[in-house]
Each structure stands twice: as structure tokens, then as C-alpha cells.
Amino acid sequence: MTRSIAVGFDGSPSATRALRVALALARDAGATTWVLHARGMLEERTAEPAIPPVVSETVTELGLDPERVRWRVENGDPCSVLLRSVAPPVEAEILVVGRRGHGHPEGLLVGSTSLQLVEHARVPVVVVPPLDE
Amino acid sequence: MSPLVLNADYGAQAHEEAGHPERPARATAALEGVADLHLGGDLVVVGPRAARREELARVHAGGYLDELGAFCYAGGGDLDPDTYATADSWSIAVQAAGAGLAVVDALAERGDGVGFVVTRPPGHHALADRAMGFCLLNNIAVAAAHLIEAGERVVIVDWDVHHGNGTQSIFWDEPRVLYVSTHQWPLYPGSGTPAEVGGPRALGRTLNLPLPPGATGDVVRRALESAAPVVESFDPTWVLVSAGFDAHRADPLADLALTSGDFAALAALAGGFAPGPGRIALFLEGGYDLAALRASTTASLSALLGESSADEAPTSGGPGAEAGPAALEQFWRTVEVLASSEEDAR
Numbered sequence A: 001m002t003r004s005i006a007v008g009f010d011g012s013p014s015a016t017r018a019l020r021v022a023l024a025l026a027r028d029a030g031a032t033t034w035v036l037h038a039r040g041m042l043e044e045r046t047a048e049p050a051i052p053p054v055v056s057e058t059v060t061e062l063g064l065d066p067e068r069v070r071w072r073v074e075n076g077d078p079c080s081v082l083l084r085s086v087a088p089p090v091e092a093e094i095l096v097v098g099r100r101g102h103g104h105p106e107g108l109l110v111g112s113t114s115l116q117l118v119e120h121a122r123v124p125v126v127v128v129p130p131l132d133e
Numbered sequence B: 001m002s003p004l005v006l007n008a009d010y011g012a013q014a015h016e017e018a019g020h021p022e023r024p025a026r027a028t029a030a031l032e033g034v035a036d037l038h039l040g041g042d043l044v045v046v047g048p049r050a051a052r053r054e055e056l057a058r059v060h061a062g063g064y065l066d067e068l069g070a071f072c073y074a075g076g077g078d079l080d081p082d083t084y085a086t087a088d089s090w091s092i093a094v095q096a097a098g099a100g101l102a103v104v105d106a107l108a109e110r111g112d113g114v115g116f117v118v119t120r121p122p123g124h125h126a127l128a129d130r131a132m133g134f135c136l137l138n139n140i141a142v143a144a145a146h147l148i149e150a151g152e153r154v155v156i157v158d159w160d161v162h163h164g165n166g167t168q169s170i171f172w173d174e175p176r177v178l179y180v181s182t183h184q185w186p187l188y189p190g191s192g193t194p195a196e197v198g199g200p201r202a203l204g205r206t207l208n209l210p211l212p213p214g215a216t217g218d219v220v221r222r223a224l225e226s227a228a229p230v231v232e233s234f235d236p237t238w239v240l241v242s243a244g245f246d247a248h249r250a251d252p253l254a255d256l257a258l259t260s261g262d263f264a265a266l267a268a269l270a271g272g273f274a275p276g277p278g279r280i281a282l283f284l285e286g287g288y289d290l291a292a293l294r295a296s297t298t299a300s301l302s303a304l305l306g307e308s309s310a311d312e313a314p315t316s317g318g319p320g321a322e323a324g325p326a327a328l329e330q331f332w333r334t335v336e337v338l339a340s341s342e343e344d345a346r
């Protein structure tokens, strides 16, 4: 039984698609969804970013128990934050991530969070493709 | 007075993204900081030279080197939310890594002097197979790997305000490199706790000294002083410094409260770890306030060259006075536990 699913969320369209997939998977599995935001070097440090409205809206739309959806901000790059989430407190058993669309050279791991995750993760990774493919 | 061995300018201006704080003016500010020392004949400029493939491959995965080159030649772009590359970034990064090698080799040949490597892009976040945190190639790791290949034992002192996760990871299980880092915590990249002490072959070769936001110079100094016994028992033959100046109180990317006078004191401490002349080199990492970067460069180098000229007084009284010693205690406890579980496993 899957208890914990982590999804990387940066507010982009591809992250929003990944969020929907993660929430749907969690609903079917009865798992907790951890929505993880990687706070980069350039991001403001004073205020903890609040849970984005699109996350709460999607939770309501898919009919999930909001108690089973956790928002978490972690310092780091998106790939490292998701890789670390297999450890407590998240203990993710599945990682979900959106794949960026156009503009990224085909097949290169460099610059691709999703391909790097697939390369390094110790748990299954769900890669959600962009709409235009 | 010791001479300063500086890398030749390799023209990193084309590594630039509009509005990004890791910008060409940083190198100019660091060089102005050198000019402020008025060294005259005591300034020795070496290079430029590109790092060779096999020199990079000591610390980076071959596939990563191929792909990073291909990504840049395809025009570049964003490698993660923080990190950019341009069409020219590959050749510039290879020159940056080469600059460190040129300076270290020149010091070794001379047998005296203090090295300063003005590297853009910076390096200490770059992993064996991933660019991150403004970094493409890990310049200081390339230099350290070059030195241990020649039989040296290298302590890397990383006083950049961010934890040098890339350097730590590259030398995680390498007993000939001791990695010591002071950094703000919590902060990007999220690693760097005292419980991270190195891999099974290199237990105790990673020492992290995380400090709370607002920490002043006395706090950072005390932390680095508390590391002295670990450094002394490691008995290094070389000292390389990841000299980021983003722990300065004026820096926009972090919240430590140092002044240029504090960097002079940190440099003097790091210089004390060197076994003799010609055995210490500073590598520029972060530092995003240009005036602070310039003044801190001058202060650090003058402390190492044997004369003190910091225009800001050292600071004290900030939070975290016990953070350094407490981190060291946790470091020793973790090393002990891991060492005895290694014993049991045998």
C-alpha cells in the first residue's frame, strides 16, 4: 500500500499537470500527497511561501480530504528536494514531476529535473509530459 | 611580503543572463579588490589555460561533461531555476576550472605566495553530474583532485554563506580531502548538517558548521577555530578556500552579518592551516554585493599577504555563539557511532 506521494511544484503549467496526476494517484491509493516547493538561491527568504490557491482548488475539485494534502517548502534545487523526500518526514514512495516542454534539447539529462530524477531516484518516478506532445 | 599569484583574465563576460546576480561585474569587483592592494611587482599573473578533459573527469561524470558542452553549443538556457548557461558558458567554465589549476601549479613551482582564483561561474554547488546553484563545473574540486593525484592532502575551507554541497558530495568518500564548511542554516541548498561526516572510507573528512541567520564574525571565527583540531590531526599539505563573500552583511542573497574585517580574520585562520608558504589558494565562489565583494577581497588577501588593511571593523554579538562548538560535538558523536557500526559490520 502506498502511504506517501511527493510532487514537485513550482507554479508552472507542467507542475500543475503533475499536481493533478499526483492527487489523483493519492486519492485512488488512499495516500497522503506532499506538495513540495524547492526554494532556490534567488528566492525571497523572509516569508514562507503560502500554499498556492491552485493547489487548494485542485484538492477541492478532485474531492480529496485537505488533511491528506501537505504543502512543504524546502531549501534546494528541485531535483535534490524530491530525491531527499524519500527520507522522513515525507517518506515518499512515489515521486511525481512535470516534464518541461519545448526549448529543452531532446534526451539531455542536463537541465532536465525529470530525467535526472529517473536516473537517481530509489523509488518509482511518474513523469507527466507537457500538453503540447 | 608574499607575492599574490592571480589567474589571468579569461574573459567570462559572455557568461551572463539579464538580471541575474551572478554577473560579470562580480569579477571586476574582485579584481578591483586586488588592485586596491597596490602590489606592484608582488603581483604574479598566470595562465590562462583550459582544464583538460581528464582533469575535469577526475571529479565530473563523462556523460555530464558531454551533455553540458552540447547544451551550451545548442545555445544554452536554464539548467534549473537558479542556474543558467549561455552558448559560451562551456568554454568559459573550462577556463575557470583551468585557472585554478594554473594558480595551484604556479604556487607549487614557486614554493611561495598566496593564490587567488577569480572564477566565474562559481563552482562549489556543482555535483559530479549536475549543475546547480549558479555553478557548472566544480573549480575547487578540480584543483583539489589535481593536488591529491600528486600525493598531496588537501583541506578545503568553505566560508561561502551557502553549503558547498557539490564539493562535499564529490569528496564524500575521499580520505585525502578534508572538507570544512561554515554556512548559514537553514538556507539553500538545504544540506550541510553536522551529521554529514563523510563516507565509510572517509569518516570525519567532512565537517559542517551551520550557523543561524544574523550570526556575526565572532561566531563564524569561533566555529572555524573549533575545527582547528580536526584540521591539525588531518595534517594537510595544502589549503584551498571556497572564498564566497556572500556572508557579508550587505549581501542580498543571505542573512549573515559579516564585514570585510571578519573575512580578514577568517583568512588569517585558514592561512594558519597551511604547512608553509605557497600552499594556500582562495577561489572566488559567491558574493553578490559588489562593494562588499571588493572590500572583502582586499581584506582577505591582505591578511594572508602579511599586512592588514580591512576598512570595516570585525563584528561580534550576533546569535549562535555556541553553534560552532555544538556542531563539532555532534560531528564527533556521529563519527564515533558510524565508526563503531563499521566495526560491527566487519
Ligand SMILES: [Zn+2]
Pocket (backbone or CB within 6 Å): B160, B161, B162, B244, B246, B285, B286, B287
Ligand atoms: Zn554562496
